[in-house]
Amino acid sequence: MGQQQLLLVILVTILVGIATVVAINVFGSAAEQGNRDAVRQDLLQGSAAAQGIWARPVALGGTSGNFLQDPPSDDQFSRLMGIPGTINGLEITNENAVYEIVRTADRVTITADPATYGNEIELRLERNPDAGGVGEDPWNITLQDGDDQTVLSGAGVE
Numbered sequence: 001m002g003q004q005q006l007l008l009v010i011l012v013t014i015l016v017g018i019a020t021v022v023a024i025n026v027f028g029s030a031a032e033q034g035n036r037d038a039v040r041q042d043l044l045q046g047s048a049a050a051q052g053i054w055a056r057p058v059a060l061g062g063t064s065g066n067f068l069q070d071p072p073s074d075d076q077f078s079r080l081m082g083i084p085g086t087i088n089g090l091e092i093t094n095e096n097a098v099y100e101i102v103r104t105a106d107r108v109t110i111t112a113d114p115a116t117y118g119n120e121i122e123l124r125l126e127r128n129p130d131a132g133g134v135g136e137d138p139w140n141i142t143l144q145d146g147d148d149q150t151v152l153s154g155a156g157v158e
Contacts, residue, residue, distance in 0.1 A: 036117040038096040040143070042083045043110055043123040046099070047141055047152075049082035050108045050125050067103040077103065081110075097121075119146035128154050 053072075056062020061080065063069035072080060074089040078101060085094030090101040097112040107126035114121065122144040128137060140154030 032117050035096060035114050036119075036121070036145075039112045039114045039117065039121055040145075042094070042096055042099065043112060043121065043143065044152075046081040046083045046101075046110050047108075047123055047125050049080060051139060053077070053080050054127075066105050067108055068105050077101070083110075121145045 050067075053062050054065060054067060056064075058064045058069055061072060061076070063072070067077075075087055078087045078090055078092055081092070081101065083092045083094070083099055085092045085099070090103070092099040092101070095115065097114040100111045100113075102109045102111075106129075107124065109125075110123045112121045112123075124140075124142045124144070126140050128140050130136075137154050141152040143150045143152055
């Protein structure tokens with residue numbers, strides 16, 4: 001009877017150990033996925049804000065159709081992007097990632113280096129020069145996540 005109990009204790013210990021390892025792996029991948037989702041949400045928030053900045057007149061703190069219009073300065077532009085965090089020029093840092101913003105006259109690119117997720121995520125927002133008809137989207141928005149590219153708006157969206 002003693003050997004059977006000992007064997008049962010060893011078997012239960014092995015099963016509990018395996019269950020613990022599986023739980024740690026599941027928790028780790030869930031945390032990574034949560035970080036990825038938070039970064040993507042920050043990027044989409046920045047994209048929506050950039051469209052408003054582009055359309056807003058300079059007198060109201062916008063760029064009047066030219067992202068390089070000054071004002072706003074780099075710090076002001078980053079603040080207007082609506083991504084929460086510490087601002088240093090065109091760089092925003094928060095618990096999700098470090099975001100670097102590059103702007104040209106008609107394009108804003110936000111590159112995120114996530115805190116726990118392994119891939120760099122980049123959002124490109126640019127004016128669609130061919131849009132002008134009723135119902136045509138004036139923006140091309142692309143999200144690049146490693147090898148995965150998603151067209152969110154503009155050319156390529158049906």
